[in-house]
Amino acid sequence: MSAFVDTVIRAFDRYLPEPFTFGLLMTLIAMLLTLGTTPSGPVEVLVAWGDGLSSLLPFITQVCLTILFAYTLAHLGPVARPLARLASLPSSARGAYVFCTFFTGIVCLIAWPLGTILGGLMARQVALSCNDRGITVHYPLLAGAAFSGFVVWHMGYTGSAPLLVATEGHPMMALTGGIIDVSRTIFTPLNLLTIVVTLALVALAATRLEPVEPEPANSETAGAGAELDSIVHGETARAGLAGALENARWPTLVTGLCLVAYVGWWFATRGLDLNLNIVNWTFLAACLLLCRSAKDLADVMMAGGRAIVPTLIQYPIYAGVMGIMLNTGFIAQVAGVFATIGSAQTLPLIAFLSGGVINLFIPSGGAQWAVQGPAFLEAAKQLGTAPELIVMGVAYGDQWTNLIHPFVVIPLLIMTGLRANQVLSYSFVLFLVAGVPLAASLLIAGFMQ
Secondary structure, three states: OHHHHHHHHHHHHHHOOOHHHHHHHHHHHHHHHHHHHOOOOHHHHHHHHHHHHOOOHHHHHHHHHHHHHHHHHHHOHHHHHHHHHHHOOOOOHHHHHHHHHHHHHHHHHHOHHHHHHHHHHHHHHHHHHHHHOOOOOOHHHHHHHHHHHHHHHHHOOOOHHHHHHOOOOOOOHHHHOOOOOHHHOOOOHHHHHHHHHHHHHHHHHHHOOOOOOOOOOOOOOOOOOOOOOOOOOOOOOOOHHHHHHHOOOHHHHHHHHHHHHHHHHHHHHHOOOOOHHHHHHHHHHHHHHHOOOHHHHHHHHHHHHHHHHHHHHHHHHHHHHHHHHHHOOHHHHHHHHHHOOOOOOOHHHHHHHHHHHHHOOOOOHHHHHHHHHHHHHHHHHHHOOOHHHHHHHHHHHHHHHHHHOOOOOHHHHHHHOOOHHHHHHHHHHHHHHHHHHHHHHHHHHHHHO
8 A cells, every 4th residue: 555655645646737737738638528529619619618717706706706715614703723733632633634525525415515624624734733742743644634625515404416406496396306315315325325425435444545754834834824924013003093893893793693694584585505605704794703803804815815826726727628528529529438337336436437537627516517417317217226316426426536537636735735746645545445335325226216
């Protein structure tokens, strides 16, 4: 295992570029693939790419706000102190790897957008806490373990595909035979058991990957640490009404309470309908209620503002890749090929493998299901496979290859300050481990239907 891990680390260090460069290379690869395998000509491919560049702008804005608010909340005194106390729970290096894996897993099962963000923050806090207590941990492995907890996000409360097919009037009702309640997807005993087994195996594997010479976190490698945390609070307060308002507690308190009231009204009238906007307004409300003043909040946000720059630059590039694959029909073509080679029992497993491949080009659970779902649901209808197993097969595949995708890891890199190859070299090994229980679960479900 040690020799294999060393080989993977060297390979990732030598051959895996950073996410922005990877996105540019994926763009060129996507263009060549579609030109060679679809009827689309150069102009159609170029237009598909250009149209795709802006397709994720609302989502990009939402993710940037999530990163900014989560960062700000974690650096406000009333939150930073409890976060540090929570990070001190692991009493050994192996305990730290297990803790970070399960922490991210639990967070992303509740709200997937927070998985890599809070997971990265916790990995950083745990690394610094271990340093302070003389516990030697390998920081890249700790971050890789935290990132790998994200492997169960599509099995939880905010899973895109299961929630879509559980919605009345969803576009695939003719293929699914109506709505598919979450009791048949997310909350089945087999899915819940698979979550526990997958996280346990990933955490156990992480404890076996520590190299002979650990790499602890320090002021340079603790990333969002040194540079982004240099917030200046020593400015002299302005005189007069302006200064009084900037440093007063009541404006942020009143606005925060208004946001809390709005979020409460949302859940009271719509039930547990959680989306990125509500997550963001909840985080902003917490920031407003916990900060000392509007100026204090602005200072922290200004420091955290630099954390969202990589997302703003890189997400449109990957959106362009998604546009090429979707608008030229390439992905639908790939899904159709996969859908024709299965049996009633093995089709969920094939959907899983197909989902893993397609996710490399479309790292968006909702968009992937929109393209892949119809082909596999039609095949399921012909073969007699339960449609809910197709939903979970695609969901499992989508979340699985997230662990080796430089696009998905960006928020965690921002929070930890590590490079993509440092984290993905470990999450690649954990990706191999996670594939076993996920595939086995779908195969068992296929034969049990």
